[in-house]
Amino acid sequence: MYADIKRFEDRERESISDFIPGSIYKVMLDDSHPLAFGYPGYYFTLKQNSDLYEFMKDGWNVGVIKKDNQVAGFVGSRLKDKLKDGTVIGVQDLGREQLFTLLMIQYSGAFGRMGSCCLQMQCSS
Numbered sequence: 001m002y003a004d005i006k007r008f009e010d011r012e013r014e015s016i017s018d019f020i021p022g023s024i025y026k027v028m029l030d031d032s033h034p035l036a037f038g039y040p041g042y043y044f045t046l047k048q049n050s051d052l053y054e055f056m057k058d059g060w061n062v063g064v065i066k067k068d069n070q071v072a073g074f075v076g077s078r079l080k081d082k083l084k085d086g087t088v089i090g091v092q093d094l095g096r097e098q099l100f101t102l103l104m105i106q107y108s109g110a111f112g113r114m115g116s117c118c119l120q121m122q123c124s125s
Contacts, residue, residue: 023073
């Protein structure tokens with residue numbers, strides 16, 4: 001009952017609990033998969049939202065964020081638990097077709113190049 005009573009002075013602190021202006025995460029890669037060819041088994045991504053897919057049971061989890069993979073930046077306390085143990089790059093076989101899922105903003109080097117991608121595409125053989 002009294003938990004619904006909020007103090008005005010706490011409004012900023014409460015609002016940042018659901019805020020992620022940008023945080024760098026280490027994405028672990030299955031470097032045996034062709035999509036991760038040439039990478040050293042990981043790359044860094046900038047997360048500005050809490051979007052993450054569950055691990056695929058009937059597909060390939062090519063790039064995953066594991067727990068405690070945050071490298072730098074701020075993540076609100078209510079979002080922190082959502083950004084662990086999930087897939088950002090996945091491939092699912094659909095018979096003769098494959099569904100590629102990419103959910104990332106990728107940085108490489110000393111943040112010199114940036115490629116942005118958030119797409120799903122379906123390819124047939």
